[in-house]
Amino acid sequence: MNLARLAEENVERFGSYDAYHWQGRWYTNVEGVENAKRFANALVSLGVKAGDRVAVMLPNCTEVLFAYGGATQAGAVVVPVVFLLAPGEVNHILADCEPGLLITSPLFLDKAREALEGLDDPPRLVVVGDAVPEVAMSWASLMEDASPEFETVDRSDDDVAAIMYTGGTTGRPKGVVLSHGNIRWNATTLVEAVGLPQGVLSVVTLPLAHLFGMITSVAGQVLGARGVILEWFTPEGVLEAVQEHRAEYLSLVPTMMLLLLQHDDAESYDTSSLKTVVASAAPVPIELAESFEKKFNCEVFEAYGQTEAAPGIALMRPGLTKKAGSTGPPLPWVEVRIEDDEHKEVRSGEAGEIVARSPGIMSGYHNLPDVTADTLRHGWLHTGDMGYLDEDGYLFVTDRKKDLIIRGGFNVYPRDIEDLLLEHPGVGEVAVVGKPDERMGEEVVAFVVPAPGQEPSEEELIEFAGSRLAKYKRPKEIVFVPMLPKSPIGKVLKRDLRDQLTR
Secondary structure (H helix, E strand, O other), rough: OOOOHHHHHHHHHHHEEEEEEEEOOEHHHHHHHHHHHHHHHHHHHOOOOOOEEEEEEOOHHHHHHHHHHHHHHOOEEEEEOOOOOHHHHHHHHHHHHOOEEEEEEEHHHHHHHHHHHOOOOOOOOOOOOOOOOOOOOOHHHHHHOOOOOOOOOOOOOOEEEEEEEEEEOOOOOOEEEEEHHHHHHHHHHHHHOOOOOOEEEEOOOOOOOOHHHHHHHHHHHOOHHHHHHHOOOHHHHHHHHHHHHOOOEEEOOOHHHHHHHHHHOOHOOOOOOOOOOEEOOOHHHHHHHHHHHHHHHOEEEEEEHHHHOOOOEEEEEOOOOOOOOOEEOOOOOOEEEEEOOOOEEEEOOOEEEEEEEEOOOOOOOOHHHHHHHHHHHHOOEEEEEEEEOOOOOOHHHHHOOOOOOOOOOOOOOHHHHHHHHHHOOOOEEEEEEEEEHHHHHEEEEEEEEOOOOOOOOHHHHHHHHHHHHOOHHOOEEEOOOOOOOOOOOEOHHHHHHHHHHHH
């Protein structure tokens, strides 16, 4: 079933109601469906067919929801692009999935233009906003001329609904292929597990280009929820929205929780309506969860998942006994086991790699059959994360098998930074690791062995990396060392470097 039918079913089940608040006004769920159908008609008029890709690089706004809805209505594949990415990273995504359209805003127009350079078949640009250049099409004009009547294109559960780009644990961003069935199953399962009431009001703090944010919006359609959309996260914006709209629910990453907790004027806002917070995208320190619950008088439920699982795997939820440090038991219909290095299941309480299977698991990585086969070997998603299941089936995530860094809820892949820094003439060798940080979860630290005869400065290398990488990927610190610790076969021992940072 086409994912877009969830929005239509939402109207059938709940009637017309105020569903989204954006820039001072409420949009009803009926308006949401009509605008999605308008965009679907616009796509068809531009020659977009079922299975074609439509890339969306926008900050949070109602147009993101209309674009996603319209693309799925037309049977096209949504490709969300995080606007924090550098032009070269966006270029890689566009070259890999070959979308017919790239929808963006004047804020990111320069980035979009640079990202299109060198593409054999660049997508056409659609700009949401007033400053539309001659080389682009106007979102407003496309929508103005389009009918709100459209017959949703039938798609099967196995047909592709979205390609979400993530680096997994290493290497360049990989396109996670998610079907209509994957996303719908996750949304409905999360609604049932969290147990929120119909009509619950939340503040949309997460980027809708991130799967955590996208799945929350889809789940809202299943639940008949209402959402106050913030263009991007600020502590003041969240606190003001909770107070003004009496919001009851938030989806947050740990960094957002910490910024709200540490906000100097948090006590001056009336947040008494807040009841539930679901936190994910990075491990939630026990102290942070407990402090947040105490300060805001709410319950925090930690979730664990991956983009490859669309994303839900485990969730602490109402009605279950909380265990400090646990993400809770697996979600209904999710199987989780812990494997050793020989891919054998280990005993309860014994650590190993977390593997999972469920109706939400991806079909694979776009254009990467070998990586797909390795990640989904033996019919299980191999997460690359380490953890254990206790005697009650609760999951504890203890470490990452690979060297992925999670900064502020965003994945940072060391090899991207290492490869870039090695382009600098002053760098002989480099290894990038994560350093624990109270505010961001982890910060990016690069250990650099200067090239012979060279003496690059920390500021020089940080500026060099900053000109080529998304802000959240840039090294916070450069540590110059005479040599990198290595194994007998020459592999850099990153655990030794991490140990140096925590001594």
